[in-house]
Amino acid sequence: MIAIPYLTALSTYFSYGLLFAFGQLRDFFRKIVDWWRASTLDGYAPICLGLEDFYIRRLYLRIQDCFGRPISSAPDAWFDVVERYSNDNNKTLKRTTKTSKCLNLGSYNYLGFAAADEYCTPRAIESLKKFAASTCSxxxxxxxxxxxxxxxxxxxRFVGKPAAVVFGMGYVTNSAILPILMGKGGLIISDSLNHNSIVNGARGSGATIRVFQHNTPSHLETVLREQIAEGQPRTHRPWKKIMVIVEGIYSMEGELCKLPEIVSICKKYKAYVYLDEAHSIGAVGKSGRGVCELLGVDTADVDVMMGTFTKSFGSCGGYIAGSKELVQYLKYTCPAHLYAPNK
Ligand SMILES: Cc1ncc(COP(=O)(O)O)c(C=O)c1O
Structure with missing residues (x-):
């Protein structure tokens, strides 16, 4: 058991509170001073969002040395963090040539392939020489x-689906695929703790979005029943299609999805299952094939299997695996495949 550092937690909250209060005061006085000055953007609404803009100007810039530190080595279990200094109260940071060796708690290089590896590294260098880093097309x-x-x-072959398509980025895989699969008249039922790439993909799709309590199959069933009874907004027509989106392992909680229960509910109500395996592929299951292997779920029961190469595989990019028809459809319609150069 690790003792909770109450003093550190309290003093951190107190410092945030103080910075917030002084920031608001400074903004208040700044507004009074600027009121007399003619603005070059008279009549325009502010281009940056209110609270985010305030946070960046008044809080983040003062404490930014705690975050976003550049590293100068591979993201192994230990890595070299570059030391920086500031001459203007942390508004800007300058790099030194000094580094400190730190324990890496910030990368998801689960199997260590992103650091020098005797199998992967020489092969990666060989392909770089032969194919270059990008196809530029x-x-x-x-x-x-x-x-x-x-x-x-x-x-x-690895995930146990007939076909797959790969993309240059895991985030883009979710945010570009969901608007292709779902649209107006469709219903997305999303776990409340799904990753931001799913949230943005779902929003961009134009489908109706409902959220079920994190990893709670009984609540998923309630939402499904209510929504099927209710139908589409205003017209109450039946939904064109319903898709339930879950993750194999939830990134922030490290919690395993209750996939067998969720799959059986989706089968009962004829809803598609979209499984994001960013954190489970390569990490769980007897041969690393993810949550389906670990929990004994037939991959034929998961309609869309999504995953990334950024975690266990130590690389970059994402994939969608599914039926041959689905993958062909995505290859012909997905803008991230049609208009984005690949690495
Ligand atoms: C569940 C989940 N899906 C998608 C992504 C995006 O993947 P990438 O980091 O490869 O862009 C992440 C990133 O951590 C994730 O946690």
Whole structure:
């Protein structure tokens, strides 16, 4: 058991409170002073969002040395953090040549492949020499190499689905795929603690979004029943399709999804299952194949299997694995495949 550092927690909250109060006071006086000055943007609404803008100017810039520190080594269990200094009360930070060795609690390099690895590193260097770091072209315009097709076949085989498509970024995989799969007249039922990429993808889709209590199958069933009875807003027509979105392992809580229960509820109500395995693929299951392998769920019962290469695989990018028809449809319609160059 680790003792909770109450004093540190309290003094941190107190410091935040103090900075907040002084920030508000300074903004108040600044407004009075600026009132006399003619603004060059007279009549325009502020371009930056209110509270976020205040937080950045009055709090974050003063304490930013605690965060976002550059590193100068691979993200291994220990890494080199670059030391910085400021001459203007932390508004700007300048790098020194000094580094400190720190325990890395900030990366998700679960299997250590992102650091020097005797199998991966030489192969990565070989492919860089042969194919370069980017194709400088979209997948459909000469940006597909044999590495992409090999990778897609390998991912599909590994996760146990007929086909897969890969993207240059995990975040983009969710935020660009959901608007292709769902739209007006569709219903997304999302776990309350789903990742921001899912939240933004769902919002961008134009579908109706309902949230169920984190990892609570009984609440999911309640929401499903209510929504099916209610139908689409205003017209009350039946939903065009329903998709339930969950994660294999929740990133902030480290909690395993109750996938078997969720899958059986979705089957009962004919809702599609979208499973984000960013943190579970390569990390759990007898052979690292994720939560389906760990919890004994047939991958045929999960309609869309999403995952990223940024965690266990120590690289970058994301994938969607599913039926051949689904993957072909995504390859023909998804802007992240059609218009974004691949690494
Ligand atoms: C559940 C989940 N999905 C998607 C992503 C986005 O993946 P990436 O970091 O590879 O862009 C993350 C990132 O941590 C995540 O936790």
């Amino acid at each position: 979209t997948r459909v315009d000469g940006g597909t190499t044999m590495l992409h097709t090999d990778l897609e076949e390998c991912v599909a």
